[in-house]
Amino acid sequence: MTKKLIVGNWKMNGGLADNASLLAALLAGLHDSPADVAVCASAPYLAQLQALLRGSALDWGAQDCSAHEAGAYTGEVSAAMLRDFACRYVIVGHSERRQYHGESDDLVAQKAQRALAQGITPIVCVGETLADREAGRTEFVVKRQLSAVIHAVGHCASEIVVAYEPVWAIGTGRTASPEQAQAVHAVLRAQLRAASAHSSRNRILYGGSMNADNAAELLAQPDIDGGLIGGASLKAADFLHITACCPRVAAGI
Ligand code: PEP
Numbered sequence: 001m002t003k004k005l006i007v008g009n010w011k012m013n014g015g016l017a018d019n020a021s022l023l024a025a026l027l028a029g030l031h032d033s034p035a036d037v038a039v040c041a042s043a044p045y046l047a048q049l050q051a052l053l054r055g056s057a058l059d060w061g062a063q064d065c066s067a068h069e070a071g072a073y074t075g076e077v078s079a080a081m082l083r084d085f086a087c088r089y090v091i092v093g094h095s096e097r098r099q100y101h102g103e104s105d106d107l108v109a110q111k112a113q114r115a116l117a118q119g120i121t122p123i124v125c126v127g128e129t130l131a132d133r134e135a136g137r138t139e140f141v142v143k144r145q146l147s148a149v150i151h152a153v154g155h156c157a158s159e160i161v162v163a164y165e166p167v168w169a170i171g172t173g174r175t176a177s178p179e180q181a182q183a184v185h186a187v188l189r190a191q192l193r194a195a196s197a198h199s200s201r202n203r204i205l206y207g208g209s210m211n212a213d214n215a216a217e218l219l220a221q222p223d224i225d226g227g228l229i230g231g232a233s234l235k236a237a238d239f240l241h242i243t244a245c246c247p248r249v250a251a252g253i
Contacts, residue, residue, distance in 0.1 A: 004035040004036070004225055005205060007037075007061070008229050009063060010040060010041050011096070023039075025236035026239065027056055033243050034247060038061055038088060039059075040123075050086050061087045062089075063090070064077070064094070065079045067110035082118065091125060092125070093105075094125045108124065108148065109152035110152065123228065125228070126162065126188070127164060127207075128141040128142060142184060150192075157199070158199055158202055161202070161203050162202065162203075163205040163228040164188060165207035166184075169207075174208075174209060175209040175210065175214050178217045182223055203225035203226055209231070211231075211232045
């Protein structure tokens with residue numbers, strides 16, 4: 001069994017004071033966590049995360065990066081800039097970016113490539129809309145989204161984290177059932193296995209209204225290697241509860 005990974009996606013929330021108290025509460029509660037844990041904040045707060053979390057049990061990351069290396073792209077933040085703040089992770093292809101900013105599969109794939117080139121692990125989000133699910137297109141959509149990234153990153157495919165986030169479950173309070181989530185995770189696992197001989201390194205997270213009440217059952221599914229948590233990551237007690245739901249993996253496994 002792989003050690004689970006729990007990542008908080010703060011989205012466009014937070015502020016210097018709120019972040020400091022949330023991080024203090026997380027650090028106080030994270031001793032000897034059974035999971036790897038990280039939080040992803042908006043770019044202006046990455047320096048704060050680096051200062052407060054360096055050497056701690058909590059990793060940090062960003063919520064997006066540019067598909068470009070550098071240059072005349074006003075407002076964009078490059079993967080190299082994220083590296084300056086020692087980000088371990090960057091979320092790419094979140095459905096809110098695909099939906100509100102028109103990000104295509106190819107653009108998301110370029111972002112994943114940029115992150116890997118800087119030694120940052122991209123957390124690649126895939127997921128179907130409600131209309132896709134109702135039309136029986138879930139598998140087709142998530143495979144298409146992941147396939148674009150796998151092709152772009154080539155032999156680095158085993159270095160990505162995938163987050164299955166059904167769009168209809170994000171921020172809606174409507175969670176995929178453990179069976180629905182497991183079924184899609186199994187499809188993604190098979191796709192990653194076919195792409196790389198080292199796919200045992202890939203972790204596939206579930207995201208979409210995961211909370212303190214439903215986390216244990218979701219995290220007990222064989223192909224769910226952790227969670228990408230939005231709303232519940234802003235409440236220290238709930239986020240810590242989710243991390244504590246993860247089974248402990250013996251060292252060396
Ligand atoms: C997310 O934004 O990645 C997410 C899963 O949000 P929520 O947990 O609020 O549904």
